[in-house]
Amino acid sequence: MKGSVFCGFEQYVDDNYGLHIWQYLLENSNLKSQGIYLASETYDDDELLTLINSLSKSTSMSADTIQRDFGKAFFKTLFSLIGHHVEHISNLFDFLRAVDDVIHVEVKKSDASAYTPSFFYDQPENNKLVMRYVSKRGMCFFAEGLILGAAEYFQTKAHIEQSKCVHCGDDYCLINITI
Numbered sequence: 001m002k003g004s005v006f007c008g009f010e011q012y013v014d015d016n017y018g019l020h021i022w023q024y025l026l027e028n029s030n031l032k033s034q035g036i037y038l039a040s041e042t043y044d045d046d047e048l049l050t051l052i053n054s055l056s057k058s059t060s061m062s063a064d065t066i067q068r069d070f071g072k073a074f075f076k077t078l079f080s081l082i083g084h085h086v087e088h089i090s091n092l093f094d095f096l097r098a099v100d101d102v103i104h105v106e107v108k109k110s111d112a113s114a115y116t117p118s119f120f121y122d123q124p125e126n127n128k129l130v131m132r133y134v135s136k137r138g139m140c141f142f143a144e145g146l147i148l149g150a151a152e153y154f155q156t157k158a159h160i161e162q163s164k165c166v167h168c169g170d171d172y173c174l175i176n177i178t179i
Contacts, residue, residue, distance in 0.1 A: 001045045001137075002114070004081075006037035008074045009051060015073070017059065025054045042113075045137050064141040064167075071145020078146065079153060082106060092154040092179060093129050096147065097121055117143065133173040138166045140173040147177060 013022045026035035029050050033043055049063075052070075056063040082103050089095045096119075104116040117135030124130065131147075133140050144160050151158035159178045164170040 001043055001048055002039070002111075003037040003041040003043055004039040004077070005074070006043055006048060006051075007039050008077050009048060009070060010037070012070045012073050013051075013055060016069075017055070021055070021058065024058065025051050029054050067139060067141035068145040068148070071142040071147075072149040072152070073145070075146050075149020075153065079150075090154075092151050092156040092158065092177075093123065095150055095154060096129060096131065096177070127179050129177045131175045131177065133175055140165060140167070140175065143173075144175060147175065151177075151179070 010022055013025065029035070029047075031047050031050065033047060037043060052063050052066050055061075055066055059066075085102050085106050086095060086098050089098055100119045107114050107116055115136070117133055117137065117139075120132040120134070122130045122132075131143075133143050135143075140162065144162075147160060148158065156179050161176050162173055163176055164172060164174040166173055
């Protein structure tokens with residue numbers, strides 16, 4: 001996973017819980033990187049999950065909730081990096097459909113070894129989009145947060161629920177977005 005995600009998580013923890021909690025997480029997580037992250041480098045996915053689980057234990061918030069909250073907060077950072085590729089898009093659903101076809105393509109152009117999740121889309125109604133999330137990382141709750149951050153950016157009230165989830169034994173996640 002790119003270091004920019006780890007740097008974003010550090011900022012999220014600092015903004016929401018304080019720098020002392022970030023230091024506590026680093027001291028108690030036994031990380032290979034020792035918590036030193038450069039945005040342009042790649043780090044083991046498990047380090048982020050370790051930090052999230054450690055934060056969950058020290059705050060009594062579920063790891064799923066932390067992933068979702070972090071995803072929502074991190075959307076602004078991601079959008080600042082890729083926004084110029086989708087500046088012509090003016091609504092949430094068109095933006096979400098552009099994730100796989102535009103944004104992930106651009107990510108691969110800048111780093112051929114980057115791993116991105118796959119999304120498949122179905123729009124059964126004008127106000128409903130179903131996204132099938134497929135990823136070895138299983139960070140569907142982080143994806144939900146990113147979707148909520150995008151909804152906020154596009155000033156769209158969105159409700160999200162999962163009808164299938166890898167954390168419940170399914171092969172993939174189905175994220176249902178209703179606006």
